[in-house]
Amino acid sequence: MSALADKVEHRSIDFIPHAERYGNPRNQFTLWFATNMQVSNVAFGAVPIFLGLPIQWALLSIVVGHVVGGALMALHSAQGPKLGIPQMIQSRAQFGYVGATLPMVVVFIMFAGFNAACLVLTGQMLSSLIGVSVDVGIIIGTVGIILLPIFGYKVLHVCQKWVSLIAGIAFVIMSFNLLRNHGFGDPSAGEFSWGMFVLSVAIMVTYQLCYAPYVADYSRYLPEDTSVKKTFFFTFAGTVTACVWTFSFGSIAASAATDAFAGGNVDFIVGQAGFAIPLFLLILIISNTASPGLGVYACFMSAITIVTTFFRVRITLPVKVLGMTLIGLSAMLLATIGRENFLGNVSAFIAILGYFMVPWTAINLVDFYLVRKERYSIPDIFKPEGRYAGIDWRAMSAYLIAIAVSVPFMNTDMYAGPFVEPLGGMDIAWLVSLVLAAVLYLWNVRRFPVRRGFIAGLGDAPVRRDGDDSSVEKVAVTP
Numbered sequence: 001m002s003a004l005a006d007k008v009e010h011r012s013i014d015f016i017p018h019a020e021r022y023g024n025p026r027n028q029f030t031l032w033f034a035t036n037m038q039v040s041n042v043a044f045g046a047v048p049i050f051l052g053l054p055i056q057w058a059l060l061s062i063v064v065g066h067v068v069g070g071a072l073m074a075l076h077s078a079q080g081p082k083l084g085i086p087q088m089i090q091s092r093a094q095f096g097y098v099g100a101t102l103p104m105v106v107v108f109i110m111f112a113g114f115n116a117a118c119l120v121l122t123g124q125m126l127s128s129l130i131g132v133s134v135d136v137g138i139i140i141g142t143v144g145i146i147l148l149p150i151f152g153y154k155v156l157h158v159c160q161k162w163v164s165l166i167a168g169i170a171f172v173i174m175s176f177n178l179l180r181n182h183g184f185g186d187p188s189a190g191e192f193s194w195g196m197f198v199l200s201v202a203i204m205v206t207y208q209l210c211y212a213p214y215v216a217d218y219s220r221y222l223p224e225d226t227s228v229k230k231t232f233f234f235t236f237a238g239t240v241t242a243c244v245w246t247f248s249f250g251s252i253a254a255s256a257a258t259d260a261f262a263g264g265n266v267d268f269i270v271g272q273a274g275f276a277i278p279l280f281l282l283i284l285i286i287s288n289t290a291s292p293g294l295g296v297y298a299c300f301m302s303a304i305t306i307v308t309t310f311f312r313v314r315i316t317l318p319v320k321v322l323g324m325t326l327i328g329l330s331a332m333l334l335a336t337i338g339r340e341n342f343l344g345n346v347s348a349f350i351a352i353l354g355y356f357m358v359p360w361t362a363i364n365l366v367d368f369y370l371v372r373k374e375r376y377s378i379p380d381i382f383k384p385e386g387r388y389a390g391i392d393w394r395a396m397s398a399y400l401i402a403i404a405v406s407v408p409f410m411n412t413d414m415y416a417g418p419f420v421e422p423l424g425g426m427d428i429a430w431l432v433s434l435v436l437a438a439v440l441y442l443w444n445v446r447r448f449p450v451r452r453g454f455i456a457g458l459g460d461a462p463v464r465r466d467g468d469d470s471s472v473e474k475v476a477v478t479p
Contacts (some may be wrong), residue, residue, distance in 0.1 A: 009152025012315045015378050016084040020224040025230040027157055029078060029238035030209075034164035037171055037241030038288045039125070040118050042269055044207065045250020046261065048200040054190040055255040059248055061197050065204020066243045071095075072205075074236035075365050076212045080219030081226040082374050085381065086301045087216035091360070092381050092388045093460075094367045094441075095399070099391035101309055103399070104302045106356045107213040111295040111302075112327070113139070115145060115208065116334035122285055123335065124266045129281045139334045141289060146328035148293030149300065150321055153221060156297065159290055167287040170280055171195045174272040175249055178256075185255030195425025197412055202427040204247070206354030208239065209430075212361045214298035220403055235307050292331065299327045309384075355410060358430045359402035359437035363395050371445050377460050386414040387454045394444035394451070402437035406430070 011020075046056035083090055083149060088107055091100040119138050148156060180240040181337030219231055253268065260268045266284075273280040299322045308311055368374060380386030408417035411427035420426065445456050454460050 008317065009154060010317075011153075012320065013089050013308070013380075014315075015303055016156060016221050017083075018224060021081075021084070021221055023157075023222050023224060025219075025226055025234045027161075027234075028219055028231060029155055029234040031160045032215075032238030032369050033242045034167060034287065035211075035291050035294060036239055036246060037164065037167035038118070038246065038291050039121050039266060039269055039284050040288060040291065041243060041246035042250040042253070043121065045247030046254035048196075049202055049251050049254035049258075050191070051196045051200055052190050054187055054192055054197050054198060055185045055251060056187050057190075057192050057197055058200065058251045058255070061200035062204055062247045062251060063244055064221075065201040065207055066240050066247070068201070069205035070151070070207025070236050070243070071238040072361055073208045073212045073215055074232045075369070076361070077215040077219050077235035078228040078231040079368055079374075080216035081222040081231060083216070083376060084220050084224065084377065085378065086220065086305070087212070087214050088302050089305045089381060090216070090376070091364060093372070093376050094363050094392060094395040095444045096390045096392035096396070097381075097384055097386070098309060099393075099396050101306050102396075103213075103356070106300050106360075107411035108302045108306070110210060110354075110357070111214075111299045112330055112334060112362050115292040115295040115299070115328075115331035115336065118288055118295070119145070119331055119335035120179050120339040121266060122288050122292075123339070123344035125270070125285045125288065128270075129278055129285065131407040134339065135336050137333055138339070141285070142332040142428055144289040144329050145292040145296050146325055146368060147330065148290065149297035149406050151252070152297070153218065156290075156294065157218070159293075163287050163290050166283055169348055170273070170283045170287075171245065171249070173274075174269065174280070175245070175430070177272045178249065178253060180252070180292065184252055188254065193424060195420075195423060198426040198428065202430050204243075205430055206358065209354060209357050209361055210240065212299065212364075213357065214294070215300060217298065218294075292297070296324050296327050296331070300324050303327070341346050345449070355406060355429055355433065356403060359399045359406075359433045361440045362434045363398060363438040366442055367395075367445075367464050370442065371456055372460055375460060377445055380460075387452050387460060389452065392451060394448060394456075398437050398440035398444055399407075401440060402433040405436055406433035 023122060047063065048061050049055070053061065079090065088100070088104050091103055094100070095103065118197045119141050120134075121145075122141035123137030126140055127134045132140070145378040148159065167312070215235065218224075219235070222231065239321070250261075257268065262268070268278045270277055270284060300320065303323060304313070304315060304319075309317075313319065377387060380388050406429040409423075409427065409429040409432050410417045411420040411425060411429070417429070449455050
């Protein structure tokens with residue numbers, strides 16, 4: 001039992017001391033490659049075809065969207081080694097100790113839905129593999145997505161290394177047979193329109209940005225002197241390679257075998273292996289368990305950060321076990337309730353919540369790279385009355401205004417703004433909010449640089465007591 005307990009991560013939202021740092025940025029490639037080598041992504045990859053795009057334009061939208069979104073997502077990953085804390089708790093430096101609660105609530109809800117979507121497909125695959133009902137399969141899959149995050153960071157990384165290899169080989173075989181048996185589909189099918197192309201790109205970008213709120217959680221144990229460029233590159237390469245591959249698989253399948261694929265038919269996908277179907281099903285079940293496992297971990301990080309904002313809580317192992325179990329069970333409940341139309345429900349759900357994450361990512365990246373330039377007071381991030389106390393309206397106003405202005409440009413199944421039709425169906429809400437939030441936040445901190453006696457534009461340096469703001473003392477990023 002003691003050997004098993006030693007494998008459980010003892011840290012949670014606290015700072016990772018330099019003596020406990022380890023690893024290589026190459027590990028970020030296998031983590032994010034494995035996370036996206038899953039059947040859920042194949043199902044989502046059918047969306048551009050359902051929008052009516054010809055296959056060649058569908059594939060181009062997948063590449064463009066994931067490259068742009070993956071670059072933004074990987075910029076967050078590079079923050080992990082420098083700060084040594086989870087992604088969302090760092091938002092306290094921009095939004096304030098209390099203000100950061102708002103984006104964290106959005107993140108929690110978003111991953112709860114995403115975890116449920118993955119569980120639906122896991123349930124379907126277990127139903128095919130061992131003959132149980134889909135609901136029973138969902139319950140079995142829930143056990144896996146709870147156990148993985150309980151063990152935590154190290155176990156998740158090790159699992160993803162093996163999943164990246166095994167799932168990669170499986171997808172090579174299935175992809176080869178898909179192209180051999182069905183080809184790329186009819187390039188003349190569908191009708192190109194800039195509106196649908198831009199909408200598809202927007203979906204891909206926001207999909208990548210859904211990872212941004214927790215990507216640094218898996219790089220925060222890296223040594224502080226880890227190259228920003230290397231952390232960025234390996235994260236970017238892992239997530240973009242896997243997403244372009246799996247989403248393209250889904251688009252090709254939806255184009256070339258529309259009826260058989262039916263928006264993500266698991267039997268069709270695994271049938272492309274051509275042999276040892278139960279083995280391939282098992283591989284896909286394992287790969288589809290790892291991703292929501294990361295999602296449960298992210299949900300717990302956000303939830304416990306929210307709780308500790310208002311209450312004193314000692315984050316012990318029993319607290320972690322209880323929290324992750326409840327999060328896993330909530331995903332199970334959502335999966336069983338909404339499994340009849342999981343692809344449509346989750347696509348719309350993620351698209352809407354993505355609109356709330358785009359301005360957050362803009363503010364976070366501008367603050368880290370341009371305003372504070374990687375320099376933060378880590379102890380104050382954990383102090384209710386520290387320099388980041390309360391609500392920082394410089395970030396909050398930029399965030400809320402960017403969301404409000406982007407609403408007329410939104411295009412989802414649930415809502416289409418008044419500017420969508422004149423733009424031919426284009427969804428540029430993500431671009432509007434990204435640019436506007438970045439510009440407004442940068443303007444706010446330059447117009448009002450001092451908050452609680454500290455100058456954000458100079459790495460959180462304190463204003464001199466003699467009133468001379470031209471010379472400041474630099475604050476190191478240390479606990």
